[in-house]
Amino acid sequence: MASREKELDALRIQIRALTSDILEKVHERMALAEQIGEIKNKLGIDVKDEKVEHEIRLMVIKQAERVGMSKEFALRLLNILLSESEAVQEKNRLQKDKVTRQTHLGIFQKAKQLEALGKHIVHLEVGEPDYDAPEQAGIALAESFKQKKYHYTDTRGLPPLRAAIAKKWKVHEDEVIVTPGGRFAVFAAITSIVRPGEELISIEPAWPAYRECADFVGARCKVLRTTLDRDWTPDPKELESLITTGTKMIALNYPNNPTGKILDKKTMERIVGLARDHGLYLLSDEVYSDYSFKPFESVNLYGYDRSIIVSSFSKTYAMTGFRVGYAIANSESVKKMAKVQAVGVTSVAEPIQHAALAALDADPSENVALMKKRLHFLSDRIRKMPLRFVEPEGAMYVYPQLPDGIGDDIHLVESLLDRGVAIAPGSGFGESYNQFVRISACRTEEEMAEGLAILESEVRKRQ
Amino acid sequence: MASREKELDALRIQIRALTSDILEKVHERMALAEQIGEIKNKLGIDVKDEKVEHEIRLMVIKQAERVGMSKEFALRLLNILLSESEAVQEKNRLQKDKVTRQTHLGIFQKAKQLEALGKHIVHLEVGEPDYDAPEQAGIALAESFKQKKYHYTDTRGLPPLRAAIAKKWKVHEDEVIVTPGGRFAVFAAITSIVRPGEELISIEPAWPAYRECADFVGARCKVLRTTLDRDWTPDPKELESLITTGTKMIALNYPNNPTGKILDKKTMERIVGLARDHGLYLLSDEVYSDYSFKPFESVNLYGYDRSIIVSSFSKTYAMTGFRVGYAIANSESVKKMAKVQAVGVTSVAEPIQHAALAALDADPSENVALMKKRLHFLSDRIRKMPLRFVEPEGAMYVYPQLPDGIGDDIHLVESLLDRGVAIAPGSGFGESYNQFVRISACRTEEEMAEGLAILESEVRKRQ
Numbered sequence: 023m024a025s026r027e028k029e030l031d032a033l034r035i036q037i038r039a040l041t042s043d044i045l046e047k048v049h050e051r052m053a054l055a056e057q058i059g060e061i062k063n064k065l066g067i068d069v070k071d072e073k074v075e076h077e078i079r080l081m082v083i084k085q086a087e088r089v090g091m092s093k094e095f096a097l098r099l100l101n102i103l104l105s106e107s108e109a110v111q112e113k114n115r116l117q118k119d120k121v122t123r124q125t126h127l128g129i130f131q132k133a134k135q136l137e138a139l140g141k142h143i144v145h146l147e148v149g150e151p152d153y154d155a156p157e158q159a160g161i162a163l164a165e166s167f168k169q170k171k172y173h174y175t176d177t178r179g180l181p182p183l184r185a186a187i188a189k190k191w192k193v194h195e196d197e198v199i200v201t202p203g204g205r206f207a208v209f210a211a212i213t214s215i216v217r218p219g220e221e222l223i224s225i226e227p228a229w230p231a232y233r234e235c236a237d238f239v240g241a242r243c244k245v246l247r248t249t250l251d252r253d254w255t256p257d258p259k260e261l262e263s264l265i266t267t268g269t270k271m272i273a274l275n276y277p278n279n280p281t282g283k284i285l286d287k288k289t290m291e292r293i294v295g296l297a298r299d300h301g302l303y304l305l306s307d308e309v310y311s312d313y314s315f316k317p318f319e320s321v322n323l324y325g326y327d328r329s330i331i332v333s334s335f336s337k338t339y340a341m342t343g344f345r346v347g348y349a350i351a352n353s354e355s356v357k358k359m360a361k362v363q364a365v366g367v368t369s370v371a372e373p374i375q376h377a378a379l380a381a382l383d384a385d386p387s388e389n390v391a392l393m394k395k396r397l398h399f400l401s402d403r404i405r406k407m408p409l410r411f412v413e414p415e416g417a418m419y420v421y422p423q424l425p426d427g428i429g430d431d432i433h434l435v436e437s438l439l440d441r442g443v444a445i446a447p448g449s450g451f452g453e454s455y456n457q458f459v460r461i462s463a464c465r466t467e468e469e470m471a472e473g474l475a476i477l478e479s480e481v482r483k484r485q
Numbered sequence: 486m487a488s489r490e491k492e493l494d495a496l497r498i499q500i501r502a503l504t505s506d507i508l509e510k511v512h513e514r515m516a517l518a519e520q521i522g523e524i525k526n527k528l529g530i531d532v533k534d535e536k537v538e539h540e541i542r543l544m545v546i547k548q549a550e551r552v553g554m555s556k557e558f559a560l561r562l563l564n565i566l567l568s569e570s571e572a573v574q575e576k577n578r579l580q581k582d583k584v585t586r587q588t589h590l591g592i593f594q595k596a597k598q599l600e601a602l603g604k605h606i607v608h609l610e611v612g613e614p615d616y617d618a619p620e621q622a623g624i625a626l627a628e629s630f631k632q633k634k635y636h637y638t639d640t641r642g643l644p645p646l647r648a649a650i651a652k653k654w655k656v657h658e659d660e661v662i663v664t665p666g667g668r669f670a671v672f673a674a675i676t677s678i679v680r681p682g683e684e685l686i687s688i689e690p691a692w693p694a695y696r697e698c699a700d701f702v703g704a705r706c707k708v709l710r711t712t713l714d715r716d717w718t719p720d721p722k723e724l725e726s727l728i729t730t731g732t733k734m735i736a737l738n739y740p741n742n743p744t745g746k747i748l749d750k751k752t753m754e755r756i757v758g759l760a761r762d763h764g765l766y767l768l769s770d771e772v773y774s775d776y777s778f779k780p781f782e783s784v785n786l787y788g789y790d791r792s793i794i795v796s797s798f799s800k801t802y803a804m805t806g807f808r809v810g811y812a813i814a815n816s817e818s819v820k821k822m823a824k825v826q827a828v829g830v831t832s833v834a835e836p837i838q839h840a841a842l843a844a845l846d847a848d849p850s851e852n853v854a855l856m857k858k859r860l861h862f863l864s865d866r867i868r869k870m871p872l873r874f875v876e877p878e879g880a881m882y883v884y885p886q887l888p889d890g891i892g893d894d895i896h897l898v899e900s901l902l903d904r905g906v907a908i909a910p911g912s913g914f915g916e917s918y919n920q921f922v923r924i925s926a927c928r929t930e931e932e933m934a935e936g937l938a939i940l941e942s943e944v945r946k947r948q
Contacts, residue, residue: 026524033521038541040514041566042548044507045559049552051503058496061489078501085505089512095569096508102565103504106558127827131639150636160630163836167623172806173613176594202665202808202830209829218681218703234828240681343635343835345665364590365697366672366829367665372806373626374834 051103052110059111069111072244075104076266083267097268101219105242124432125230126446126460133444144465144473147444149279149418151340151464153392156384159341159377166376175369177360179348183379187348190382191322191331196353199360200378202370204309204334204347209235210359210366211305211330211349212271216241221269225256226452227280227421229307232273242268247454250423253412254283258292265296271303272296277310277318280421280451280460282397282414284318294324302328303355309334309347310417312386313393318416327352330359337418339381340389346370346378393418396463396470403474404461407481420461421448428484430456438480443473514566515573522574532574535707538567539729546730560731564682568705587895588693589909589923596907607928607936610907612742612881614803614927616855619847622804622840629839638832640823642811646842650811653845654785654794659816662823663841665833667772667797667810672698673822673829674768674793674812675734679704684732688719689915690743690884692770695736705731710917713886716875717746721755728759734766735759740773740781743884743914743923745860745877747781757787765791766818772797772810773880775849776856781879790815793822800881802844803852809833809841856881859926859933866937867924870944883924884911891947893919901943906936 062069079100086096129147137143166172178184179200188195201207208231216222218240224232225246236243244264248254261272272293276285285293297304306321308331321329334347349359363369400420401413411422424434431447438445448458461477463470525532542563549559589610596606629635641647642663651658664670671694679685681703687695688709699706707727711717724735735756739748748756760767769784771794784792797810812822826832863883864876874885887897894910901908911921924940926933 026528030521030524030528033517033524034537037514037517037521038544040510040517041541041545041563044510044514044566045545045548045554045562046552047503047507047510048559048562049554051500051507052554054496054500054503058493058500061493061496065489065493074497078504081501082504082508085508089509091508091512091515092569096511099508099511099562099565100504102562103507106555127640130637134639148637154633155630155635160627163630164623164627167618167626170617172618172804174593174611174805176597202834205828206830213701231828238676238825238828341635342637343832345830345832345834362701365668365694365701367669367808369806369808371665371808371834371837374837 048103052106055107055110062111069108072264072266078104079267098217098219101242101268105219124435124447125450128450129435129439129444129446132439136439142442143439144443144469144476146462146465146470146473147446147460149337149462149464150342151337151389151393151418152466153340153389155341155344156339156381158380158384159339159344162376162380163373166373171376172372175372175375177364177369178356179370180372180375180379183375186379186382187350191350193322193350194353197350197356198348199351199356199363200346200348200370200375201363202347202367203345204307204332204336205231206363206367207332207347207349207359208232208305208307209238210362211303211332211351211355212236212241213239214358214362215303215355216270219268221266222271222273223261223264223269224273225275227278227448227455227458228273228275228451229279230450232275232305241270244269245452247452250410250412254278254281255285255289256293258289258296261293262296265300265302269300269302271305273305273307274321275307277314277414277416279310279417280419280446280448281412282417282419282421283412284314284316284415287319290319290321290324294321294326294329297328298326304329305332306330307332309337312338312390313418314416315394315397316415322350328355330355335378335381338386338389339384341377341381344374344377346374393463396467399467400461400463400470400474403471407478408485409481418463420463421458422461424457424459425481425485428481431459432456434480434484435459438477441476441480443476445473445477511566515569518570518573525574532571535727535729541567542730561680561682564705564731568682587898587910588913591913592898592902592907592909595902599902605905606902607906607932607939609925609928609933609936610909612800612925612927613805614800614852614856614881615929616803616852618804618807619802619844621843621846622802622807625839625843626836629836634839635835638835638838640827640832641819642833643835643838643842646838649842649845650813654813656785656813657816660813660819661811662814662819662826663809663811663833663838664822664826665810665830666808667770667795667799668694669826669830670795670810670812670822671695671768671770672701673825674766674795674814674818675699675704676702677821677825678766678818679733682731684729685734685736686724686727686732687736688738690741690911690918690921691736691738691914692742693913695738695768704733707732708915710915713873713875717741717744718748718752719756721752721759724756725759728763728765732763732765734768736768736770737784738770740777740879742773742880743882743909743911744875745880745882745884746875747777747779747878750782753782753784753787757784757789757792760791761789767792768795769793770795772800775801775853776881777879778857778860779878785813791818793818798841798844801849801852802847804840804844807837807840809837856926859930862930863924863926863933863937866934870941871948872944881926883926884921885924887920887922888944888948891944894922895919897943897947898922901940904939904943906939908936908940
């Protein structure tokens with residue numbers, strides 16, 4: 023055997039021994055984590071301790087720098103150790119999270135099943151307007167077929183559609199990507215930027231997609247809670263305290279689903295400032311921006327390079343089932359998102375893109391006025407019930423708190439479904455909001471009145 | 486300070502020390518890996534050594550079992566160490582892979598840009614038939630708008646569409662999921678089943694999507710090479726030798742893109758048998774099954790529970806730009822894929838699903854006959870050039886080998902693009918196939934003749 027090959031064999035023996043040592047130490051570490059978990063359990067404190075994690079992360083970064091090891095790799099390794107430790111610590115806790123969380127979509131599917139069995143259901147659960155999509159979208163759809171426009175397009179979208187969106191947003195075409203729904207824009211943004219073990223901060227209550235996408239890539243979703251008592255305004259100081267060396271992105275959603283909150287300028291400026299100071303991406307889901315009943319400024323106007331704005335044709339133009347939305351971001355971020363789009367879906371269906379282009383010419387002001395009127399109607403009715411809420415400043419929902427002692431959201435929602443009205447459980451937007459429900463203003467006043475009468479009777483019955 | 490809290494602090498100090506030890510050992514391991522890399526470099530051998538990896542994997546499994554550690558976690562940790570070692574070892578090699586791989590889609594985008602500048606291009610690069618989508622698909626598209634059928638649907642697809650697909654495939658509706666293109670079916674299958682660090686085996690040359698999806702989740706794509714000399718038939722023994730404890734899925738694609746190969750029954754049986762023996766998922770991408778010019782049997786007929794069949798409306802019905810396909814799998818796999826679909830896209834656009842449903846009634850036999858005729862034409866012409874190939878048994882392409890001494894695929898493809906014909910570089914289907922090109926039969930004989938004349942002249946010029 024040549025000497026080099028002997029050397030290779032010797033090195034391989036060493037590498038196996040070291041691998042075994044590493045595993046041994048990791049195992050010891052897990053045993054310690056388990057002990058810590060037991061004590062925390064007895065003390066009644068949370069498994070997660072941001073401060074301790076932050077310190078250990080700093081230690082690892084320093085050590086990596088000292089020995090000349092890739093910092094990114096060291097942190098990835100640490101993240102795996104941390105999440106396994108957490109899993110081990112959670113093991114002996116009550117399995118409260120194992121109960122599948124019920125979201126508005128789950129209720130929607132259940133309601134559909136009941137309808138298939140002949141039951142009459144008032145739909146106040148989903149965010150799907152009942153009014154019509156613009157006529158020109160339908161014409162464009164039919165026309166695209168006649169003109170044989172049903173081929174692969176540029177991954178980022180049809181050039182004329184991107185040009186029209188760029189014009190509307192006053193950005194360059196390279197800063198636009200058309201996606202199958204705002205949801206895929208969120209998906210592509212999160213999965214292309216946040217790596218496994220890294221962190222995304224979501225401000226709850228929130229549309230569950232941000233957390234779902236973080237879970238999907240194996241990233242960690244940290245939560246900044248907001249409360250009804252503080253008018254759903256996030257506290258920038260608290261937000262800052264959540265930022266660690268592992269944080270990569272903050273997800274914003276204003277006008278907010280489910281609360282209808284719109285942030286004041288000062289709070290928005292502080293959040294953008296925090297993102298800038300820490301070099302974080304700012305994902306701003308603005309799909310409800312047209313439904314703003316007080317002044318709303320897009321994050322795009324703050325001139326922050328790492329912002330990614332998500333928008334959609336679904337809500338503004340009542341085109342939910344067309345599945346078309348887009349993102350506005352710097353051209354580098356757009357390229358990253360386009361890679362995800364190329365891997366996952368190639369491009370958005372061409373006829374759908376022509377329909378979207380045509381829809382941009384439609385005037386959504388009637389839709390907006392109607393939604394405003396409905397939200398007033400909804401708020402007025404709910405004000406007469408024993409439910410606390412903040413009047414929505416935008417979006418399409420009211421998110422009231424249930425009175426004490428009537429049980430949690432899921433039980434209420436299920437009883438209501440039996441009685442013929444579907445509403446969304448509050449905990450679908452954050453697990454600590456199980457005393458809330460979300461009611462959509464996407465149906466006529468007559469339908470809403472019918473559904474709300476059942477809701478009121480059920481709430482009073484339980485009091 | 487209470488004694489429990491003191492205890493907690495002591496444990497935390499220990500855990501930090503252990504974390505530091507682990508990092509130290511990992512760093513030592515990387516240094517060894519670097520040395521091994523240098524020796525391998527001098528010996529001229531590959532960085533990857535399946536056998537050595539397999540042994541170390543077995544060692545780790547045994548150790549995890551001995552100390553009572555989660556086997557899955559231990560393997561995940563090992564995979565991270567292995568890929569980082571590989572990265573360190575590759576560091577000093579020639580950066581050959583850093584050159585962005587050019588795929589057929591890249592050439593398509595380049596060709597589109599040249600066309601926008603007024604250049605005439607013959608498109609023999611993409612797999613997009615030039616004939617028309619079925620008339621009934623267009624009628625259904627327009628009709629769906631008129632009937633206001635543009636809403637969210639069940640994540641797995643419209644019930645009547647799923648029922649029609651289930652009937653066609655003789656499976657239960659719960660075994661069907663409608664996706665935005667066959668591509669998303671592949672994406673959902675791989676990302677929902679193969680975890681980071683686990684392995685997928687792809688039989689190359691292959692459509693790059695399987696590898697791209699594996700890369701996307703941080704899984705490893707192992708390659709079973711097939712050769713022109715062996716008629717592109719995969720060797721089941723070689724396939725078996727690639728299977729390790731980390732292997733989760735085998736991706737098949739017959740009729741094959743790019744070679745046109747259809748597997749004989751015996752080979753197929755052996756592959757299904759291997760999947761069964763090792764409990765692997767069998768992803769069978771059958772989007773070209775209608776373009777089979779010798780008997781083809783779907784993997785679905787082999788009755789293997791862990792098979793996932795991917796199909797699409799794109800090729801059969803010339804509906805590429807509709808972006809609609811589907812998967813057939815057991816209901817558990819469908820549920821897993823539906824989760825990915827819910828996170829990424831909610832559902833396929835409703836008008837598109839109605840168009841797909843209508844298309845199922847169309848008769849694709851004219852399309853199939855035309856493609857067969859074109860492939861004959863293409864083969865006849867190529868046979869007269871100094872290009873070796875196996876006559877395609879299905880699909881829509883010819884995949885010939887370039888003669889020695891005329892340079893690699895990329896250079897040829899780029900010269901051809903300058904001369905007005907776009908074809909796909911062979912290396913887009915596997916990096917070792919840079920002496921091949923893929924030529925599509927998706928254009929008229931006149932167009933193909935025009936493009937082939939340029940190809941022939943360029944090849945002869947270079948000889």
